[in-house]
Amino acid sequence: MKGRLVQHLFSCFDFSGRRRLEAMRPRLYRLAYAWCHDASLADDLAQETLAKALGRSEQLRDEATLEGWLFAILNNCWRDHLRARREYVDVEELDELVFAHDESPERLYAKRQSTLRVRDAIAALPLAQRQVITLVDIEECSYAQVAQVLDVPVGTVMSRLSRARQALKKDLARDSLHDGRAHERPQLRRVK
Amino acid sequence: MNGPGMNGTASDEFLNAFLDGELTADESEHALRLLDADSEFRGKACEVRGLKDRVKGAYADLPPMPARGGTSLPRPGWWQALAASVLLVVGVSCGWLAHDQSGKKAATERLAGLPEGYQPVTLAGKVDPNKIVLHLDNNDPTRLTAVLDLAEQLLARRGEKGHVEIVVNSYGLNLLRQETSPYRERIGQMASRHRNLDFVACGQSVARLNKEGVLVDLLPQVHVVRSAISEILDRMQQGWVYVKV
Numbered sequence: 171m172k173g174r175l176v177q178h179l180f181s182c183f184d185f186s187g188r189r190r191l192e193a194m195r196p197r198l199y200r201l202a203y204a205w206c207h208d209a210s211l212a213d214d215l216a217q218e219t220l221a222k223a224l225g226r227s228e229q230l231r232d233e234a235t236l237e238g239w240l241f242a243i244l245n246n247c248w249r250d251h252l253r254a255r256r257e258y259v260d261v262e263e264l265d266e267l268v269f270a271h272d273e274s275p276e277r278l279y280a281k282r283q284s285t286l287r288v289r290d291a292i293a294a295l296p297l298a299q300r301q302v303i304t305l306v307d308i309e310e311c312s313y314a315q316v317a318q319v320l321d322v323p324v325g326t327v328m329s330r331l332s333r334a335r336q337a338l339k340k341d342l343a344r345d346s347l348h349d350g351r352a353h354e355r356p357q358l359r360r361v362k
Numbered sequence: 363m364n365g366p367g368m369n370g371t372a373s374d375e376f377l378n379a380f381l382d383g384e385l386t387a388d389e390s391e392h393a394l395r396l397l398d399a400d401s402e403f404r405g406k407a408c409e410v411r412g413l414k415d416r417v418k419g420a421y422a423d424l425p426p427m428p429a430r431g432g433t434s435l436p437r438p439g440w441w442q443a444l445a446a447s448v449l450l451v452v453g454v455s456c457g458w459l460a461h462d463q464s465g466k467k468a469a470t471e472r473l474a475g476l477p478e479g480y481q482p483v484t485l486a487g488k489v490d491p492n493k494i495v496l497h498l499d500n501n502d503p504t505r506l507t508a509v510l511d512l513a514e515q516l517l518a519r520r521g522e523k524g525h526v527e528i529v530v531n532s533y534g535l536n537l538l539r540q541e542t543s544p545y546r547e548r549i550g551q552m553a554s555r556h557r558n559l560d561f562v563a564c565g566q567s568v569a570r571l572n573k574e575g576v577l578v579d580l581l582p583q584v585h586v587v588r589s590a591i592s593e594i595l596d597r598m599q600q601g602w603v604y605v606k607v
Contacts, residue, residue, distance in 0.1 A: 209425040288420035307417040332374045
């Protein structure tokens with residue numbers, strides 16, 4: 171008990187450790203944003219992740235794994251948030267969760283712009299696929315790292331990535347057919 | 363990793379792993395050969411490559427983080443420039459689909475200074491035969507010599523307008539490591555003689571060696587990229603000719 175307290179105090183005063191964690195904030199924010207597409211929630215999730223990381227820095231054995239360790243904490247914070255917000259208890263179900271945005275004339279116009287269009291397509295992916303593709307493409311994680319962060323086998327990472335890219339390709343190809351016309355999507359739905 | 367089957371069609375997983383830099387050296391080599399030989403594989407590779415760029419680009423320019431004590435934010439202008447450059451890459455990679463078989467033939471035939479036995483490979487519709495990326499992934503002493511000889515011959519034929527990049531990964535890394543390179547001096551001389559010659563090492567191979575406890579000390583002329591495969595694909599996309607040594 172005393173040992174833990176000392177360790178905790180030590181970690182609180184470990185300024186270089188703090189700086190290293192703080193330096194990761196923009197990346198955590200970007201990844202969280204890619205998962206939830208909500209700036210203030212992404213900021214909260216990044217903050218919560220860093221706070222938890224500070225408190226648990228004794229868990230981090232190897233400096234080289236800092237990124238993966240933080241991404242795994244972020245994943246837990248995000249799941250906790252979803253569980254608290256909805257009545258979901260089954261984590262398997264969380265993986266199928268799909269988000270979508272409100273449609274407004276402004277958004278519809280902006281959708282023609284590639285960036286928002288791609289974000290919408292990613293937002294429409296089931297959560298599990300969205301997490302894998304953003305970790306691989308935005309954070310350039312290896313498959314093994316992703317497997318560790320999300321606590322799933324590498325084979326699952328590969329099949330989710332494959333499905334995510336298929337779906338994105340299909341979704342984005344629709345653009346050229348319909349010239350950016352919005353497709354109807356409910357606010358928040360579960361897909362079985 | 364499940365490679366392509368007997369009928370020649372590669373699985374999505376294989377293609378993804380190739381573009382995500384997850385294949386072994388042998389598998390990558392096989393995939394690079396497929397790129398040249400299999401137009402369907404090439405088309406799909408272009409598509410996934412473009413998709414990767416678009417996903418990354420879509421999150422380059424984010425709504426600013428709500429201000430929190432002590433956190434400095436990057437200037438918006440910088441982010442916008444980055445986003446624009448990513449979109450540019452997307453534009454270029456889409457040109458990849460418009461692969462011109464006849465243009466390619468002509469370009470590789472024009473590849474002056476390349477001895478018999480080497481196979482030039484190109485991807486982009488527009489090929490610049492003055493720009494060549496040489497790929498080395500093994501430690502065979504004759505190939506270590508050959509890659510340097512080849513670079514010098516190719517540059518000699520092209521003069522100022524030529525550009526050669528030597529990209530090494532896997533065991534090929536030995537060519538550019540202080541402790542293993544038999545050509546430290548020669549590489550130093552070549553680098554100072556030719557401004558248009560670059561020595562590039564694969565960051566993934568370096569990381570792998572570091573992980574195995576081997577401290578990698580590269581020659582001062584070398585710069586490190588994230589992965590050899592993406593570097594090669596980028597170059598090919600920009601119209602460079604690829605030659606495996």
